[in-house]
Amino acid sequence: MKSQLTIESQNSPELLERLLRVVRHRGFNVQTLQAETTDNEQNLHLSLTVYSEREISLLTKQLEKIFGVTKVSLLAQQAEIKASA
Protein backbone atom coordinates (compact mmCIF):
# COMPACT_ATOMS: atom_id res chain seq x y z
CA MET A 1 0.00 0.00 0.00
CA LYS A 2 1.15 3.46 -0.88
CA SER A 3 0.22 6.34 1.41
CA GLN A 4 0.50 10.07 0.99
CA LEU A 5 1.19 12.00 4.17
CA THR A 6 1.84 15.52 5.31
CA ILE A 7 3.63 16.33 8.54
CA GLU A 8 3.65 19.73 10.25
CA SER A 9 6.23 20.36 12.92
CA GLN A 10 8.36 22.85 14.73
CA ASN A 11 11.69 22.91 13.01
CA SER A 12 14.93 21.75 14.58
CA PRO A 13 18.21 20.79 12.92
CA GLU A 14 17.69 17.06 13.33
CA LEU A 15 13.95 16.87 12.83
CA LEU A 16 14.03 15.55 9.28
CA GLU A 17 16.47 12.85 10.32
CA ARG A 18 14.34 11.97 13.32
CA LEU A 19 11.22 11.58 11.18
CA LEU A 20 12.93 9.55 8.49
CA ARG A 21 14.49 7.23 11.04
CA VAL A 22 11.07 6.41 12.42
CA VAL A 23 9.70 5.86 8.90
CA ARG A 24 12.46 3.35 8.13
CA HIS A 25 12.51 1.64 11.50
CA ARG A 26 8.76 1.06 11.51
CA GLY A 27 8.97 -0.66 8.15
CA PHE A 28 8.11 2.00 5.57
CA ASN A 29 9.96 3.09 2.44
CA VAL A 30 9.97 6.63 1.14
CA GLN A 31 9.00 7.11 -2.50
CA THR A 32 8.74 10.86 -2.69
CA LEU A 33 9.64 13.55 -0.22
CA GLN A 34 9.37 17.29 -0.14
CA ALA A 35 10.52 19.27 2.85
CA GLU A 36 10.18 23.00 3.30
CA THR A 37 10.76 25.32 6.21
CA THR A 38 8.17 28.03 6.79
CA ASP A 39 7.61 30.98 9.12
CA ASN A 40 11.18 32.15 9.14
CA GLU A 41 12.65 28.65 9.62
CA GLN A 42 10.42 28.14 12.65
CA ASN A 43 8.39 25.29 11.20
CA LEU A 44 8.96 22.39 8.89
CA HIS A 45 6.40 21.12 6.45
CA LEU A 46 6.84 17.71 4.92
CA SER A 47 4.93 15.95 2.14
CA LEU A 48 5.83 12.37 1.48
CA THR A 49 4.61 9.17 -0.01
CA VAL A 50 5.61 5.95 1.66
CA TYR A 51 4.89 2.35 0.90
CA SER A 52 4.76 -0.72 3.06
CA GLU A 53 2.85 -3.92 3.67
CA ARG A 54 2.11 -2.56 7.12
CA GLU A 55 -0.91 -0.58 8.28
CA ILE A 56 -0.21 3.13 7.85
CA SER A 57 -1.60 3.86 11.33
CA LEU A 58 1.42 2.02 12.77
CA LEU A 59 3.54 4.79 11.31
CA THR A 60 1.31 7.81 11.80
CA LYS A 61 0.87 7.07 15.50
CA GLN A 62 4.62 6.86 15.95
CA LEU A 63 5.16 10.10 14.03
CA GLU A 64 2.56 11.89 16.13
CA LYS A 65 4.53 11.02 19.25
CA ILE A 66 7.67 12.82 18.11
CA PHE A 67 8.31 15.93 20.15
CA GLY A 68 7.71 18.97 17.95
CA VAL A 69 5.36 17.28 15.49
CA THR A 70 2.10 19.19 15.50
CA LYS A 71 0.06 17.40 12.86
CA VAL A 72 0.22 14.26 10.77
CA SER A 73 -2.37 13.89 8.01
CA LEU A 74 -3.05 10.96 5.75
CA LEU A 75 -4.11 12.44 2.43
CA ALA A 76 -4.59 9.40 0.28
CA GLN A 77 -3.85 5.73 -0.03
CA GLN A 78 -3.65 3.46 -3.03
CA ALA A 79 -2.62 -0.12 -3.66
CA GLU A 80 1.04 -0.21 -4.53
CA ILE A 81 2.31 -1.34 -7.88
CA LYS A 82 4.57 -4.24 -6.98
CA ALA A 83 7.32 -3.45 -9.49
CA SER A 84 8.64 -0.53 -7.51
CA ALA A 85 8.72 -2.39 -4.20
Add this chain to the structure above:
Amino acid sequence: MNGANFVVQALKQHNISQVFGYPGGAIMPLYDALYDGGVDHLLCRHEQGAVMAAIGYARSTGNVGVCIATSGPGATNLITGLADAMMDSVPVVAITGQVASHLIGTDAFQEIDVLGLSLACTKHSFMVQNAEQLGPIIEQAFELAASGRPGPVLIDIPKDIQLGDAVNFASICKAPITEKVDQEAINKALAMISDAQKPLLYVGGGVGMAKAITPLRQFINTTKIPSVCTLKGIGAIEHDSDYFLGMVGMHGSKASNFAIQECDLLIAIGARFDDRVTGKLDEFAPHAKVIHLDIDAAEVDKLRTVELSMTEDLKHILPLLEVEISIEDWQQKALTMKVDFANRYDHPGEAIFAPALLRQLAQMQPRDTVICTDVGQHQMWVAQHMFVDRPENHISSSGLGTMGFGIPAAVGAKVARPDDMVIAVSGDGSFMMNVQELGTIKRKKLPVKILLIDNQRLGMVRQWQKLFFDGRYSETILTDNPDFVTLASAFDIPGETISTKSQIQDALTRLLESEGAYLLHVSISEEENVWPLVPPGAANDKMMESLQ
Protein backbone atom coordinates in the same frame (compact mmCIF):
# COMPACT_ATOMS: atom_id res chain seq x y z
CA MET B 1 26.59 32.58 36.53
CA ASN B 2 27.94 30.38 33.77
CA GLY B 3 25.99 27.73 31.90
CA ALA B 4 27.36 24.88 34.00
CA ASN B 5 26.32 26.52 37.28
CA PHE B 6 22.98 27.22 35.71
CA VAL B 7 22.55 23.50 34.98
CA VAL B 8 23.25 22.61 38.61
CA GLN B 9 20.75 25.21 39.81
CA ALA B 10 18.18 23.86 37.38
CA LEU B 11 18.73 20.33 38.69
CA LYS B 12 18.02 21.58 42.18
CA GLN B 13 14.89 23.33 40.97
CA HIS B 14 13.72 20.00 39.65
CA ASN B 15 14.31 18.45 43.09
CA ILE B 16 17.29 16.46 41.89
CA SER B 17 19.60 15.94 44.84
CA GLN B 18 21.52 12.97 43.45
CA VAL B 19 23.19 12.37 40.10
CA PHE B 20 25.43 9.59 38.76
CA GLY B 21 28.24 10.11 36.31
CA TYR B 22 31.83 10.13 35.14
CA PRO B 23 33.87 13.22 34.26
CA GLY B 24 35.94 14.08 31.20
CA GLY B 25 37.15 16.98 29.09
CA ALA B 26 33.97 18.30 27.53
CA ILE B 27 31.96 18.07 30.73
CA MET B 28 34.60 19.56 33.05
CA PRO B 29 32.80 22.87 33.52
CA LEU B 30 29.74 20.99 34.79
CA TYR B 31 31.91 18.94 37.15
CA ASP B 32 33.43 22.15 38.39
CA ALA B 33 29.95 23.43 39.13
CA LEU B 34 29.05 20.16 40.86
CA TYR B 35 32.13 20.44 43.09
CA ASP B 36 30.31 22.65 45.57
CA GLY B 37 26.98 23.12 43.83
CA GLY B 38 24.84 21.30 46.36
CA VAL B 39 23.88 18.27 44.29
CA ASP B 40 25.36 14.91 45.33
CA HIS B 41 27.27 13.18 42.60
CA LEU B 42 28.15 9.49 42.73
CA LEU B 43 31.14 8.53 40.66
CA CYS B 44 30.38 5.24 38.95
CA ARG B 45 33.25 3.37 37.34
CA HIS B 46 31.87 3.28 33.81
CA GLU B 47 29.27 5.48 32.13
CA GLN B 48 27.13 2.38 31.57
CA GLY B 49 27.18 1.93 35.34
CA ALA B 50 26.13 5.56 35.79
CA VAL B 51 23.11 5.36 33.50
CA MET B 52 22.04 2.04 34.99
CA ALA B 53 22.39 3.46 38.49
CA ALA B 54 20.16 6.34 37.35
CA ILE B 55 17.67 3.73 36.12
CA GLY B 56 17.83 1.90 39.47
CA TYR B 57 17.30 5.22 41.21
CA ALA B 58 14.32 6.06 39.02
CA ARG B 59 12.71 2.64 39.15
CA SER B 60 13.04 2.26 42.91
CA THR B 61 11.41 5.64 43.56
CA GLY B 62 9.31 6.63 40.55
CA ASN B 63 11.33 9.85 40.26
CA VAL B 64 13.56 10.99 37.41
CA GLY B 65 17.11 9.61 37.48
CA VAL B 66 19.96 11.77 36.21
CA CYS B 67 23.30 10.73 34.76
CA ILE B 68 26.20 12.72 33.37
CA ALA B 69 28.98 11.84 30.94
CA THR B 70 31.58 13.50 28.83
CA SER B 71 31.57 13.70 25.03
CA GLY B 72 32.72 10.94 22.69
CA PRO B 73 33.43 7.69 24.55
CA GLY B 74 31.63 8.88 27.67
CA ALA B 75 28.48 9.49 25.70
CA THR B 76 28.70 6.31 23.63
CA ASN B 77 29.05 4.33 26.86
CA LEU B 78 25.62 5.62 27.87
CA ILE B 79 23.86 4.19 24.85
CA THR B 80 23.02 0.71 26.20
CA GLY B 81 21.54 2.23 29.34
CA LEU B 82 19.49 4.73 27.37
CA ALA B 83 18.17 1.88 25.23
CA ASP B 84 17.31 -0.03 28.40
CA ALA B 85 15.42 2.97 29.78
CA MET B 86 13.67 3.42 26.44
CA MET B 87 12.43 -0.16 26.32
CA ASP B 88 11.27 -0.11 29.93
CA SER B 89 9.86 3.45 29.83
CA VAL B 90 12.10 4.72 32.62
CA PRO B 91 12.33 8.48 33.28
CA VAL B 92 16.01 9.33 32.94
CA VAL B 93 17.70 12.57 31.98
CA ALA B 94 21.20 12.12 30.59
CA ILE B 95 23.47 15.14 30.31
CA THR B 96 26.48 14.88 28.03
CA GLY B 97 29.26 17.32 27.40
CA GLN B 98 29.98 18.12 23.77
CA VAL B 99 33.01 19.71 22.18
CA ALA B 100 32.80 23.49 21.79
CA SER B 101 30.29 24.70 19.21
CA HIS B 102 32.88 25.89 16.70
CA LEU B 103 34.51 22.43 16.73
CA ILE B 104 31.34 20.45 16.10
CA GLY B 105 31.57 18.79 12.70
CA THR B 106 35.35 19.02 12.51
CA ASP B 107 36.11 15.56 13.95
CA ALA B 108 37.53 17.24 16.99
CA PHE B 109 39.07 15.24 19.83
CA GLN B 110 36.32 13.16 21.50
CA GLU B 111 33.69 14.52 19.17
CA ILE B 112 30.91 12.16 18.23
CA ASP B 113 27.44 12.96 16.93
CA VAL B 114 25.61 12.07 20.13
CA LEU B 115 22.37 13.63 18.98
CA GLY B 116 22.44 11.37 15.94
CA LEU B 117 23.30 8.32 18.06
CA SER B 118 20.53 9.07 20.51
CA LEU B 119 17.67 9.16 18.03
CA ALA B 120 16.86 5.47 18.30
CA CYS B 121 17.30 5.09 22.04
CA THR B 122 15.72 8.15 23.65
CA LYS B 123 12.23 9.52 23.90
CA HIS B 124 13.76 12.79 22.81
CA SER B 125 17.16 14.42 22.67
CA PHE B 126 18.38 17.98 22.58
CA MET B 127 21.58 19.69 21.59
CA VAL B 128 21.86 23.10 23.20
CA GLN B 129 22.88 25.61 20.53
CA ASN B 130 22.98 28.81 22.52
CA ALA B 131 22.72 30.06 26.07
CA GLU B 132 19.08 31.13 25.69
CA GLN B 133 18.06 27.55 24.96
CA LEU B 134 19.59 26.04 28.06
CA GLY B 135 16.78 26.88 30.51
CA PRO B 136 13.86 25.89 28.31
CA ILE B 137 15.59 22.68 27.19
CA ILE B 138 16.27 21.50 30.73
CA GLU B 139 12.68 22.24 31.63
CA GLN B 140 11.36 20.36 28.61
CA ALA B 141 13.70 17.44 29.22
CA PHE B 142 12.41 16.84 32.74
CA GLU B 143 8.83 17.30 31.62
CA LEU B 144 9.24 14.87 28.72
CA ALA B 145 11.10 12.22 30.70
CA ALA B 146 8.35 11.93 33.29
CA SER B 147 5.15 12.69 31.41
CA GLY B 148 2.89 10.45 29.35
CA ARG B 149 4.79 7.26 28.73
CA PRO B 150 8.06 8.04 30.51
CA GLY B 151 11.44 7.54 28.92
CA PRO B 152 15.03 8.73 28.65
CA VAL B 153 15.85 12.22 27.41
CA LEU B 154 19.34 13.36 26.48
CA ILE B 155 20.75 16.89 26.65
CA ASP B 156 24.02 17.45 24.82
CA ILE B 157 25.74 20.66 25.95
CA PRO B 158 28.77 22.06 24.10
CA LYS B 159 31.60 23.13 26.34
CA ASP B 160 31.46 26.79 25.34
CA ILE B 161 27.84 26.96 26.48
CA GLN B 162 28.78 25.44 29.83
CA LEU B 163 31.50 28.07 30.19
CA GLY B 164 29.64 31.05 28.78
CA ASP B 165 27.22 33.32 30.58
CA ALA B 166 23.88 31.79 31.37
CA VAL B 167 20.68 33.49 30.31
CA ASN B 168 18.02 33.83 32.93
CA PHE B 169 15.01 31.69 32.47
CA ALA B 170 11.76 32.00 34.31
CA SER B 171 10.00 28.69 34.13
CA ILE B 172 6.40 28.89 33.10
CA CYS B 173 4.17 26.95 35.42
CA LYS B 174 1.84 25.12 33.09
CA ALA B 175 -1.63 24.43 34.37
CA PRO B 176 -2.17 20.70 34.50
CA ILE B 177 -4.39 19.51 31.70
CA THR B 178 -7.49 17.86 33.03
CA GLU B 179 -8.39 15.23 30.51
CA LYS B 180 -11.93 14.17 29.99
CA VAL B 181 -12.57 10.49 30.18
CA ASP B 182 -14.60 9.22 27.26
CA GLN B 183 -17.85 8.19 28.92
CA GLU B 184 -19.01 6.24 25.91
CA ALA B 185 -15.89 4.11 26.02
CA ILE B 186 -16.35 3.57 29.75
CA ASN B 187 -19.92 2.41 29.18
CA LYS B 188 -18.82 0.05 26.46
CA ALA B 189 -16.08 -1.34 28.68
CA LEU B 190 -18.50 -1.84 31.55
CA ALA B 191 -20.84 -3.71 29.23
CA MET B 192 -18.01 -5.88 27.93
CA ILE B 193 -16.87 -6.68 31.47
CA SER B 194 -20.40 -7.48 32.59
CA ASP B 195 -20.99 -9.73 29.58
CA ALA B 196 -17.79 -11.69 29.95
CA GLN B 197 -17.82 -15.18 31.42
CA LYS B 198 -14.04 -15.49 31.61
CA PRO B 199 -12.45 -12.05 31.90
CA LEU B 200 -8.75 -11.77 32.64
CA LEU B 201 -6.49 -8.84 33.54
CA TYR B 202 -3.13 -8.68 31.83
CA VAL B 203 -1.16 -6.17 33.89
CA GLY B 204 2.07 -4.56 32.70
CA GLY B 205 4.67 -2.08 33.88
CA GLY B 206 2.49 0.86 32.86
CA VAL B 207 0.42 0.52 36.01
CA GLY B 208 3.40 1.22 38.25
CA MET B 209 4.66 3.99 35.97
CA ALA B 210 1.22 5.63 36.13
CA LYS B 211 1.28 5.33 39.93
CA ALA B 212 -2.03 3.53 39.58
CA ILE B 213 -1.33 0.65 41.96
CA THR B 214 -4.05 1.64 44.42
CA PRO B 215 -6.79 2.08 41.81
CA LEU B 216 -5.74 -1.21 40.20
CA ARG B 217 -5.97 -3.09 43.47
CA GLN B 218 -9.28 -1.43 44.23
CA PHE B 219 -10.55 -2.48 40.81
CA ILE B 220 -9.44 -6.05 41.47
CA ASN B 221 -11.07 -5.99 44.90
CA THR B 222 -14.41 -5.00 43.44
CA THR B 223 -14.47 -7.06 40.28
CA LYS B 224 -12.51 -10.08 41.53
CA ILE B 225 -11.35 -10.72 37.99
CA PRO B 226 -8.45 -13.19 37.75
CA SER B 227 -5.17 -11.62 36.72
CA VAL B 228 -1.73 -12.25 35.26
CA CYS B 229 1.23 -9.89 34.97
CA THR B 230 4.26 -9.26 32.80
CA LEU B 231 7.86 -9.20 33.97
CA LYS B 232 7.63 -5.44 34.43
CA GLY B 233 4.19 -5.74 35.96
CA ILE B 234 5.47 -7.82 38.87
CA GLY B 235 4.53 -6.16 42.15
CA ALA B 236 1.52 -4.29 40.79
CA ILE B 237 -0.84 -6.92 42.18
CA GLU B 238 -0.29 -8.28 45.70
CA HIS B 239 1.38 -11.64 45.26
CA ASP B 240 -1.18 -13.37 47.45
CA SER B 241 -4.20 -11.79 45.81
CA ASP B 242 -6.84 -14.56 45.47
CA TYR B 243 -7.11 -14.88 41.73
CA PHE B 244 -3.63 -13.70 40.74
CA LEU B 245 -1.96 -16.38 38.63
CA GLY B 246 1.57 -14.97 38.30
CA MET B 247 3.67 -13.99 35.33
CA VAL B 248 2.54 -14.77 31.81
CA GLY B 249 4.57 -15.59 28.70
CA MET B 250 7.69 -17.48 27.73
CA HIS B 251 8.63 -18.34 31.31
CA GLY B 252 5.24 -17.56 32.77
CA SER B 253 3.30 -19.82 35.06
CA LYS B 254 1.24 -22.61 33.59
CA ALA B 255 -1.89 -21.20 35.19
CA SER B 256 -1.33 -17.76 33.60
CA ASN B 257 -0.67 -19.11 30.17
CA PHE B 258 -3.66 -21.43 30.25
CA ALA B 259 -5.87 -18.63 31.54
CA ILE B 260 -4.75 -16.36 28.70
CA GLN B 261 -5.55 -19.01 26.14
CA GLU B 262 -9.00 -19.60 27.63
CA CYS B 263 -10.26 -16.15 28.59
CA ASP B 264 -13.07 -14.50 26.64
CA LEU B 265 -12.19 -10.94 27.61
CA LEU B 266 -8.63 -9.75 28.04
CA ILE B 267 -8.14 -6.40 29.73
CA ALA B 268 -4.59 -5.25 29.00
CA ILE B 269 -3.55 -2.56 31.46
CA GLY B 270 -0.29 -0.71 30.83
CA ALA B 271 1.01 -3.64 28.78
CA ARG B 272 2.14 -3.86 25.17
CA PHE B 273 1.78 -7.41 23.85
CA ASP B 274 5.53 -8.02 23.76
CA ASP B 275 6.53 -11.20 21.92
CA ARG B 276 7.96 -12.68 25.13
CA VAL B 277 4.45 -12.36 26.52
CA THR B 278 2.32 -13.42 23.56
CA GLY B 279 4.28 -16.32 22.12
CA LYS B 280 2.79 -17.00 18.69
CA LEU B 281 0.84 -13.78 18.26
CA ASP B 282 -2.08 -15.04 16.20
CA GLU B 283 -2.74 -17.79 18.72
CA PHE B 284 -2.51 -15.50 21.75
CA ALA B 285 -5.75 -15.28 23.70
CA PRO B 286 -7.60 -16.72 20.70
CA HIS B 287 -11.08 -16.53 22.23
CA ALA B 288 -10.76 -13.09 23.75
CA LYS B 289 -12.09 -9.69 22.95
CA VAL B 290 -9.54 -7.16 24.11
CA ILE B 291 -9.80 -3.91 26.02
CA HIS B 292 -6.48 -2.08 25.95
CA LEU B 293 -5.73 0.64 28.49
CA ASP B 294 -2.44 2.39 27.79
CA ILE B 295 -1.31 6.00 27.74
CA ASP B 296 0.68 5.46 24.56
CA ALA B 297 -1.77 5.51 21.63
CA ALA B 298 0.91 3.99 19.41
CA GLU B 299 0.67 0.76 21.39
CA VAL B 300 -3.00 0.35 20.53
CA ASP B 301 -3.54 -2.04 17.61
CA LYS B 302 0.24 -2.29 17.14
CA LEU B 303 0.36 -6.05 17.54
CA ARG B 304 -3.14 -7.07 18.51
CA THR B 305 -6.23 -5.44 17.06
CA VAL B 306 -8.49 -4.61 19.96
CA GLU B 307 -12.21 -4.11 20.42
CA LEU B 308 -11.82 -1.10 22.70
CA SER B 309 -8.99 1.13 23.81
CA MET B 310 -8.55 4.04 26.17
CA THR B 311 -5.42 6.14 26.41
CA GLU B 312 -6.28 8.33 29.37
CA ASP B 313 -4.50 8.17 32.72
CA LEU B 314 -5.14 4.80 34.37
CA LYS B 315 -5.76 6.56 37.67
CA HIS B 316 -8.84 8.14 36.11
CA ILE B 317 -10.09 5.18 34.12
CA LEU B 318 -9.81 2.29 36.54
CA PRO B 319 -12.16 3.64 39.22
CA LEU B 320 -14.83 4.11 36.55
CA LEU B 321 -14.61 0.48 35.50
CA GLU B 322 -15.35 -0.98 38.90
CA VAL B 323 -18.33 -3.24 38.59
CA GLU B 324 -19.42 -6.31 40.49
CA ILE B 325 -19.78 -9.33 38.28
CA SER B 326 -20.54 -12.96 38.85
CA ILE B 327 -17.97 -15.25 37.37
CA GLU B 328 -17.79 -17.97 40.02
CA ASP B 329 -16.98 -20.83 37.65
CA TRP B 330 -14.07 -18.93 36.15
CA GLN B 331 -12.78 -17.85 39.55
CA GLN B 332 -13.01 -21.43 40.71
CA LYS B 333 -11.08 -22.52 37.64
CA ALA B 334 -8.38 -19.98 38.46
CA LEU B 335 -8.11 -21.27 42.01
CA THR B 336 -7.93 -24.87 40.83
CA MET B 337 -5.18 -24.08 38.33
CA LYS B 338 -3.26 -22.20 40.99
CA VAL B 339 -3.26 -25.28 43.17
CA ASP B 340 -2.75 -27.85 40.42
CA PHE B 341 0.12 -25.99 38.82
CA ALA B 342 1.73 -24.52 41.92
CA ASN B 343 5.53 -24.27 41.87
CA ARG B 344 7.27 -27.25 43.41
CA TYR B 345 10.41 -27.02 45.41
CA ASP B 346 11.19 -30.66 46.09
CA HIS B 347 14.48 -31.42 44.45
CA PRO B 348 16.67 -34.48 44.89
CA GLY B 349 20.25 -34.41 46.11
CA GLU B 350 22.37 -32.05 48.13
CA ALA B 351 23.07 -29.51 45.37
CA ILE B 352 21.36 -26.16 45.69
CA PHE B 353 18.15 -25.68 43.73
CA ALA B 354 18.09 -22.00 42.82
CA PRO B 355 14.28 -21.62 42.77
CA ALA B 356 14.07 -22.96 46.33
CA LEU B 357 16.94 -20.74 47.45
CA LEU B 358 15.22 -17.65 46.03
CA ARG B 359 11.94 -18.67 47.60
CA GLN B 360 13.65 -18.92 50.94
CA LEU B 361 15.32 -15.55 50.49
CA ALA B 362 11.94 -14.00 49.71
CA GLN B 363 10.59 -15.45 52.95
CA MET B 364 13.54 -14.22 55.00
CA GLN B 365 14.11 -10.76 53.59
CA PRO B 366 12.68 -7.72 55.37
CA ARG B 367 9.60 -5.95 54.10
CA ASP B 368 10.17 -3.54 51.24
CA THR B 369 13.38 -5.18 50.09
CA VAL B 370 14.39 -4.10 46.60
CA ILE B 371 15.51 -6.92 44.33
CA CYS B 372 17.59 -5.94 41.30
CA THR B 373 18.38 -8.69 38.84
CA ASP B 374 20.71 -9.28 35.99
CA VAL B 375 19.64 -11.17 32.89
CA GLY B 376 19.36 -14.88 32.30
CA GLN B 377 18.01 -17.91 34.10
CA HIS B 378 18.48 -16.37 37.53
CA GLN B 379 16.36 -13.40 36.42
CA MET B 380 13.51 -15.69 35.45
CA TRP B 381 13.82 -17.67 38.68
CA VAL B 382 13.53 -14.42 40.63
CA ALA B 383 10.42 -13.50 38.66
CA GLN B 384 8.89 -16.91 39.20
CA HIS B 385 9.81 -17.69 42.76
CA MET B 386 10.27 -14.51 44.76
CA PHE B 387 7.30 -12.42 45.73
CA VAL B 388 7.08 -8.70 45.50
CA ASP B 389 4.37 -6.31 46.59
CA ARG B 390 5.45 -3.10 44.86
CA PRO B 391 6.78 -2.67 41.33
CA GLU B 392 9.51 -0.40 42.78
CA ASN B 393 10.85 -3.45 44.58
CA HIS B 394 11.48 -5.58 41.51
CA ILE B 395 13.99 -4.00 39.14
CA SER B 396 14.73 -6.22 36.20
CA SER B 397 15.82 -5.25 32.71
CA SER B 398 12.74 -6.44 30.89
CA GLY B 399 12.40 -5.02 27.39
CA LEU B 400 16.08 -4.90 26.49
CA GLY B 401 17.28 -7.78 28.68
CA THR B 402 20.55 -6.06 29.45
CA MET B 403 23.22 -8.19 31.10
CA GLY B 404 25.27 -6.12 33.52
CA PHE B 405 22.17 -4.29 34.72
CA GLY B 406 21.85 -5.75 38.21
CA ILE B 407 24.82 -4.37 40.11
CA PRO B 408 24.60 -0.74 38.95
CA ALA B 409 20.80 -0.77 39.28
CA ALA B 410 21.25 -1.93 42.87
CA VAL B 411 23.74 0.90 43.45
CA GLY B 412 21.13 3.41 42.26
CA ALA B 413 18.36 1.82 44.29
CA LYS B 414 20.45 1.78 47.47
CA VAL B 415 21.38 5.43 47.08
CA ALA B 416 17.71 6.26 46.51
CA ARG B 417 16.39 4.16 49.38
CA PRO B 418 19.16 3.94 51.97
CA ASP B 419 16.82 2.58 54.62
CA ASP B 420 15.61 -0.38 52.61
CA MET B 421 17.45 -3.62 51.98
CA VAL B 422 18.72 -3.84 48.39
CA ILE B 423 19.76 -7.19 46.96
CA ALA B 424 21.29 -7.73 43.53
CA VAL B 425 20.68 -11.22 42.18
CA SER B 426 23.19 -11.89 39.44
CA GLY B 427 24.62 -14.68 37.30
CA ASP B 428 28.28 -15.40 36.76
CA GLY B 429 28.08 -14.11 33.19
CA SER B 430 26.16 -10.91 33.95
CA PHE B 431 28.16 -10.11 37.08
CA MET B 432 31.33 -9.69 35.03
CA MET B 433 29.66 -7.24 32.65
CA ASN B 434 29.63 -4.36 35.10
CA VAL B 435 31.89 -5.80 37.77
CA GLN B 436 33.73 -2.49 37.98
CA GLU B 437 30.71 -1.10 39.87
CA LEU B 438 31.96 -2.98 42.92
CA GLY B 439 34.30 0.00 43.01
CA THR B 440 31.29 2.30 43.33
CA ILE B 441 29.94 0.17 46.17
CA LYS B 442 33.31 0.40 47.87
CA ARG B 443 33.65 4.13 47.34
CA LYS B 444 30.29 4.91 48.92
CA LYS B 445 30.40 1.98 51.37
CA LEU B 446 26.99 1.02 50.06
CA PRO B 447 25.53 -1.97 51.92
CA VAL B 448 24.34 -3.67 48.73
CA LYS B 449 23.84 -7.43 49.10
CA ILE B 450 24.86 -9.56 46.16
CA LEU B 451 23.54 -13.03 45.54
CA LEU B 452 25.59 -14.49 42.73
CA ILE B 453 24.12 -17.65 41.26
CA ASP B 454 27.01 -19.35 39.55
CA ASN B 455 26.42 -22.19 37.12
CA GLN B 456 29.74 -21.61 35.36
CA ARG B 457 27.74 -21.02 32.22
CA LEU B 458 25.93 -18.38 30.24
CA GLY B 459 23.03 -20.37 31.55
CA MET B 460 20.10 -19.07 29.54
CA VAL B 461 21.99 -19.38 26.28
CA ARG B 462 23.24 -22.82 27.32
CA GLN B 463 19.64 -23.84 27.94
CA TRP B 464 18.65 -22.80 24.42
CA GLN B 465 21.68 -24.56 22.97
CA LYS B 466 20.61 -27.70 24.80
CA LEU B 467 17.02 -27.43 23.63
CA PHE B 468 17.28 -25.96 20.16
CA PHE B 469 20.88 -26.32 18.97
CA ASP B 470 21.60 -30.00 19.64
CA GLY B 471 23.61 -29.30 22.78
CA ARG B 472 26.38 -27.60 20.84
CA TYR B 473 27.66 -25.37 23.65
CA SER B 474 29.26 -22.67 21.60
CA GLU B 475 31.06 -20.16 23.86
CA THR B 476 28.80 -20.54 26.88
CA ILE B 477 31.11 -22.48 29.19
CA LEU B 478 32.63 -20.31 31.92
CA THR B 479 34.62 -22.84 33.93
CA ASP B 480 37.45 -20.32 33.87
CA ASN B 481 35.55 -17.74 35.92
CA PRO B 482 37.61 -15.79 38.46
CA ASP B 483 37.40 -16.59 42.15
CA PHE B 484 34.45 -14.34 42.88
CA VAL B 485 34.91 -14.17 46.64
CA THR B 486 38.52 -13.07 46.23
CA LEU B 487 37.46 -10.59 43.58
CA ALA B 488 34.87 -9.06 45.92
CA SER B 489 37.38 -8.91 48.75
CA ALA B 490 39.58 -6.69 46.59
CA PHE B 491 36.75 -4.17 46.89
CA ASP B 492 36.44 -4.70 50.66
CA ILE B 493 33.29 -6.75 50.16
CA PRO B 494 33.27 -9.85 52.38
CA GLY B 495 31.64 -12.99 51.12
CA GLU B 496 31.45 -16.75 51.04
CA THR B 497 30.68 -19.61 48.72
CA ILE B 498 28.04 -22.24 49.34
CA SER B 499 27.12 -25.29 47.31
CA THR B 500 24.83 -27.50 49.40
CA LYS B 501 21.29 -27.18 50.64
CA SER B 502 22.28 -27.48 54.28
CA GLN B 503 24.33 -24.27 54.06
CA ILE B 504 21.53 -22.08 52.75
CA GLN B 505 19.76 -20.94 55.90
CA ASP B 506 22.87 -19.71 57.71
CA ALA B 507 24.40 -18.16 54.63
CA LEU B 508 21.25 -16.20 53.81
CA THR B 509 21.16 -14.99 57.39
CA ARG B 510 24.75 -13.74 57.11
CA LEU B 511 23.92 -12.06 53.80
CA LEU B 512 20.93 -10.25 55.26
CA GLU B 513 22.53 -9.40 58.57
CA SER B 514 25.94 -8.28 57.38
CA GLU B 515 26.49 -4.65 58.15
CA GLY B 516 27.91 -3.59 54.83
CA ALA B 517 27.97 -5.06 51.37
CA TYR B 518 28.19 -8.84 51.12
CA LEU B 519 28.66 -11.39 48.38
CA LEU B 520 26.93 -14.73 48.69
CA HIS B 521 28.36 -16.84 45.91
CA VAL B 522 26.16 -19.84 45.25
CA SER B 523 27.49 -22.69 43.19
CA ILE B 524 24.75 -24.56 41.34
CA SER B 525 24.65 -27.28 38.72
CA GLU B 526 25.05 -26.15 35.13
CA GLU B 527 22.27 -28.54 34.15
CA GLU B 528 19.41 -26.59 35.73
CA ASN B 529 16.87 -25.10 33.34
CA VAL B 530 14.07 -22.58 33.60
CA TRP B 531 10.65 -24.18 33.33
CA PRO B 532 8.10 -23.82 31.99
CA LEU B 533 9.28 -22.54 28.63
CA VAL B 534 7.14 -21.62 25.66
CA PRO B 535 9.43 -22.46 22.74
CA PRO B 536 9.95 -19.71 20.15
CA GLY B 537 7.09 -19.55 17.67
CA ALA B 538 4.71 -21.66 19.76
CA ALA B 539 1.41 -20.69 21.33
CA ASN B 540 1.49 -20.01 25.05
CA ASP B 541 -0.25 -23.24 26.02
CA LYS B 542 2.47 -25.30 24.32
CA MET B 543 4.85 -25.17 27.25
CA MET B 544 7.86 -27.40 27.73
CA GLU B 545 8.28 -28.44 31.33
CA SER B 546 11.33 -30.65 31.27
CA LEU B 547 13.90 -32.08 28.90
CA GLN B 548 11.60 -35.00 28.06
